Amino acid sequence: MFEVLSDVIQYYMQNFSYISQEFFRHFLMAAYGVLFAAIVAIPLGITIARFGRLSNWGIQLANIIQTIPHLAMLSIFMIAMGLGANTVVVALFFYSILPIVKNTYTGIVNVDQVLLDSGKAMGMTKGQLLRMVEIPLALSVIMAGLRNALVIAIGIVAIGAFFGAGGLGDIIIRGTNVTDGTAIILAGAIPTALMAIITDLIMGTLEKLLHPVKSVKDDKENVDHAAPA
Amino acid sequence: MLTKKIRHRCLAALLGVSMISGCSLPGLGGGGGDESVTIGTQDTSESQIIGHMLRIMIERNTDADVEIINNLGTSIVVHQAMMNGDINISSTRYTGTDIAGALNEEPIMDPDEALDHLMEEFDDRFDQTWFPSYGFDNTYAFTIREDLAEEEGIENVSDLEAMADTVEVGVDNNWLTREGDGYPAFQEHYGFEFDHITPMQIGLVYDALASGNMDVVLAYTSDGRIAAYDLFLLEDDQQFFPPYDTSAVATNDVLEANPGVEEAIRQLEGQISTEDMQVLNYEADAELSEPATVAENFLEENNYFE
Numbered sequence: 001m002f003e004v005l006s007d008v009i010q011y012y013m014q015n016f017s018y019i020s021q022e023f024f025r026h027f028l029m030a031a032y033g034v035l036f037a038a039i040v041a042i043p044l045g046i047t048i049a050r051f052g053r054l055s056n057w058g059i060q061l062a063n064i065i066q067t068i069p070h071l072a073m074l075s076i077f078m079i080a081m082g083l084g085a086n087t088v089v090v091a092l093f094f095y096s097i098l099p100i101v102k103n104t105y106t107g108i109v110n111v112d113q114v115l116l117d118s119g120k121a122m123g124m125t126k127g128q129l130l131r132m133v134e135i136p137l138a139l140s141v142i143m144a145g146l147r148n149a150l151v152i153a154i155g156i157v158a159i160g161a162f163f164g165a166g167g168l169g170d171i172i173i174r175g176t177n178v179t180d181g182t183a184i185i186l187a188g189a190i191p192t193a194l195m196a197i198i199t200d201l202i203m204g205t206l207e208k209l210l211h212p213v214k215s216v217k218d219d220k221e222n223v224d225h226a227a228p229a
Numbered sequence: 230m231l232t233k234k235i236r237h238r239c240l241a242a243l244l245g246v247s248m249i250s251g252c253s254l255p256g257l258g259g260g261g262g263d264e265s266v267t268i269g270t271q272d273t274s275e276s277q278i279i280g281h282m283l284r285i286m287i288e289r290n291t292d293a294d295v296e297i298i299n300n301l302g303t304s305i306v307v308h309q310a311m312m313n314g315d316i317n318i319s320s321t322r323y324t325g326t327d328i329a330g331a332l333n334e335e336p337i338m339d340p341d342e343a344l345d346h347l348m349e350e351f352d353d354r355f356d357q358t359w360f361p362s363y364g365f366d367n368t369y370a371f372t373i374r375e376d377l378a379e380e381e382g383i384e385n386v387s388d389l390e391a392m393a394d395t396v397e398v399g400v401d402n403n404w405l406t407r408e409g410d411g412y413p414a415f416q417e418h419y420g421f422e423f424d425h426i427t428p429m430q431i432g433l434v435y436d437a438l439a440s441g442n443m444d445v446v447l448a449y450t451s452d453g454r455i456a457a458y459d460l461f462l463l464e465d466d467q468q469f470f471p472p473y474d475t476s477a478v479a480t481n482d483v484l485e486a487n488p489g490v491e492e493a494i495r496q497l498e499g500q501i502s503t504e505d506m507q508v509l510n511y512e513a514d515a516e517l518s519e520p521a522t523v524a525e526n527f528l529e530e531n532n533y534f535e
Contacts, residue, residue, distance in 0.1 A: 007517060010517055011517040014517060014518050014519075014522055015517075015518060015519040015521070015522045017522075018519045018521040018522055019519075025257065028254075028257060029257065032254055032257070082310075082313060082314070082315040083269075083298050083301075083310060083315040083316070084267075084296070084298060084315065085254070085257040086254070086257075089254065089257075161299070161300060162300060164269075164298030164299065164300065164301070164315070166297070166298075166299065170299050170300070171519070173272070173299075173300055174272075174274070174277070174299075174519075174520075177272055177273070177274075177430070177432050178274065178432055178513070178514050178515075180436075180515070183517060184517065
């Protein structure tokens with residue numbers, strides 16, 4: 001056990017620049033996939049929240065995409081797009097849609113009707129309601145969706161190494177090809193796991209910061225104060 | 230308000246399209262096309278070490294963005310990837326493998342003749358340049374433990390016939406079935422077959438042999454573990470295995486679109502001996518250095534062959 005650990009440390013010392021390069025690349029691929037998905041999925045989530053009838057089927061479709069095994073999805077895109085990082089980014093795009101759409105939908109739908117009505121009473125347009133009431137209140141829930149998607153994406157990128165995308169998965173695969181590759185496998189797996197955990201923590205903190213509970217309380221207080229007067 | 234919305238939508242659509250059409254994303258590089266240089270390597274350390282050497286040499290010589298696509302399974306997969314445009318340089322191609330594989334022809338036993346033939350045919354048929362050898366070959370050789378070789382007095386492959394029904398033989402997965410220089414042709418050429426033959430991942434055969442699980446394995450001559458484990462290469466006395474000199478292959482398109490790439494590849498010509506390659510492979514396979522690190526160190530030691 002100690003021997004393996006010291007091997008892993010030796011590995012990091014010998015290959016530090018390579019590891020950091022692949023670490024960055026790994027994260028970048030995951031981030032691109034989620035980012036592009038967010039551009040599509042957040043508006044989509046808002047749209048299906050508006051038109052209740054669409055919601056079932058939109059989320060159902062995203063659910064179906066989610067059930068395709070990672071290896072199969074990547075293989076399908078490989079046939080269409082060839083090898084390389086782009087293939088993995090596109091696959092991540094599709095996997096990230098569900099968590100983001102679902103959370104955006106949930107966040108928007110759960111905005112208190114009272115707040116919407118008061119917004120309307122103040123003469124807000126639909127766009128203003130969305131920008132100034134719904135999105136700020138749903139932001140922490142949307143953030144939770146992004147967090148979920150990003151953590152999943154980091155795991156999928158590791159498989160992407162089979163499709164020529166590089167990243168930390170490359171190191172793991174090399175470890176399996178080399179005799180006595182335990183140390184190399186760990187050297188690839190540990191930073192992958194760490195990346196997922198750290199991303200989760202950072203996004204979790206962001207989510208808390210964006211949580212509207214505090215401002216909702218303020219609103220309530222204002223309402224309470226306003227009532228007697 | 231409305232125009233803003235439309236503008237946003239256009240932006241989103243543009244982003245989506247640029248992604249799907251296979252343009253390169255900042256920081257990820259590659260994406261095919263003639264301008265980007267994409268090197269394909271197989272899943273062996275050797276292939277990846279040489280791939281990184283090519284990358285470093287090309288980056289020093291040109292402004293091109295070089296991407297490496299690792300873990301292509303076999304030389305056939307590499308060839309397909311070259312034809313599809315997924316990659317435009319392959320790091321390690323072996324004369325014997327590609328005469329049987331890509332060209333689908335009978336093996337040529339003379340190394341120089343084989344190389345000339347490949348250079349000509351690849352240019353004609355595939356519009357690709359087959360470069361002169363790096364200086365090492367990685368041929369197959371039947372390998373046994375040195376102590377067993379001494380005990381039984383085995384020196385060449387023909388000596389194995391006497392013990393063909395008792396020895397445990399471990400061979401590369403794809404050798405068992407492949408045409409030209411695979412197992413079926415071997416049986417015909419040497420006139421005997423092994424009773425106990427096990428296909429396995431090539432990386433495992435050296436340890437399987439050293440630990441005694443196997444008695445004879447089919448090994449690659451450039452593997453570092455041959456010297457490290459005291460293994461003995463049997464002489465191919467009936468000249469069954471064709472030469473496997475190692476070269477780079479590049480599409481003519483990428484060479485034309487990126488002046489300087491050809492020169493960079495040619496700087497490695499004849500510079501890496503089989504013994505060098507054994508040492509480099511050992512560093513990657515047993516001493517925990519990444520192929521990228523091994524390549525960088527080797528080139529630095531040799532002053533980038535300038």
